[in-house]
Amino acid sequence: MANVLVCIKRVPDLGGEIRLTADAMGVDDSSLGHTVSPHEEAAVELAIQTAKDTGGEATVLTLGSEDAVEQLRNALALGCTGAVLVEADAAAYGPADVAAAVADVVRDHEAAGTSYDLVLVGNDASDTGDFQVGVRLSYLLDRPVVAGVSTLSVDGGEVTARGGSPDGGTEVYQVALPAVLTVMEGGVEPRYPSIPGRMKAKKIAIDRVTPTGEPQGSGRRRLTLPPAQPSQVTVLGEGPEAAGAVVDLLESLGVTR
């Protein structure tokens, strides 16, 4: 039996353009929907599969505002069986702060009788891209960590994890549990929520906790965007009649055979 804790982060679902807030400290998400990173979707899928395969539980955690309950509910609808909301302003938390808050939850749950054999996080958060929470968490919990995992299987007290190697092959790790893994998209197909899944998710109580201690913060001074370029597009035509103009272009670029 393996219990899995999987950490996700609510982020704006950007379209074709980013707008910053007036103070340039964040993205203006007032008119945007929200989602989680594809890496975290893969991590949720791996958590659910592992829990099912081993007869354990998959618990989802996020540190964020009350709005992030939307992302927790989505993970519950997919098959996670418990959810923790660490209520805080995620923007005030740097990667070391997030790791500390997650480590506190892991220790508190352990003291209360639930231990996590695996903690899964995304390889990097899609907004801040710090590449650190998983590794920092492993130090706080004194557990081994593997980064960039795309598939995993648990057997007895050990996890076999696979991820890409620099030369395009696959690297295989065998690590004793408990362990921390950072997950990269591509190894598993995240499932879609079912209607019964959504109904069930509504009934699961979300465990709300308040972090202890003040966050150090990320240190961000401001964000900047590359200057917007005025559109310089040359429309070659409409429909199949444009084929001649396209092939002229391809020839001028020297990319035809």
Place this chain on the structure above:
Amino acid sequence: MSVLVLVETDEGGAVEVSRETLAFVRGTDADVRALVVGEVSPELVEQLGSYGVREVLRADGEAFSSYAAAAWASAVVAAADGVPLVAAAGTPRGNEVLAHVACRLGVAMAANVVAVEGTDPLVVSRQVLGGSALEELPLPDAVAVLTVAGHACEPSTADEPAAPAVREVSVDVPAADLRARVVRTEPGEPDESGSLKSARVVVGAGRGAGSADGFKDLLELTELLDGAALGVSRVVTSLGWRPHHEQVGQTGSRVTPDLYVACGISGAIQHWAGMSTSKTILAINTDADAPMVTKAHYAVIGDLHEIVPAINEELRRRAG
């Protein structure tokens, strides 16, 4: 100021992103030392010298015979020996190892740095949101730990090559560092993302392809063009139409071809992050207002299922 750079190597010596990192830190007017894990050939020493490296530190031994990020971090910490700046390329390994190093030194880390904005304290500018925005971040700790984003600068050699001395660093690798270690590697599939990343032309396909069967003409176009590969949007991979290793974008491959032909792709920020540095972008889209169309150099408005076959036909006709 002394800087330690963790250099990744392959058969060809220092990998390109590591050479970019050496060029980047040299710009901070630094006394550059390079750490190499594993073998150090005379050719590698000469190459590192041409990048201005004054000393090559080498960590080798059983603990490094297969990759373990924590053991590499022990080597970096041993080699760092009081330097105020530790850097690596923003590769999966660079980011992983330096995250361990930052934990051990009890300092912050900045991933994917593209520029130095100030030096007292060190302030860097780094990529966030998949490279679509930059964050200004001070690194006031006694040791600044950072990774340098790929293509943040040219991998240019130094004006005056150095003749670096090679020194073995003795690293005490505790057993705990080897708890997570590569136990074996398996060769990649023959047609994984390698050909996509190095392709001269990428034919990109998005939701507009319509279904798993909608790629025939697009694949034919890749055959008709020179050095072309198929790249796809995340919608395409998450619907299972094409395999993940063909995905372009923030969570897929980054491509920099001479030509990117974006067919039925809207141009979401996360896709754009993976192909914006293409030299020429040609968009084929039913929607003249799609971000991909307005940001492209060239566009054809209409249904890709009519336009792409017509292009293929014209290419075949002209080829005779």
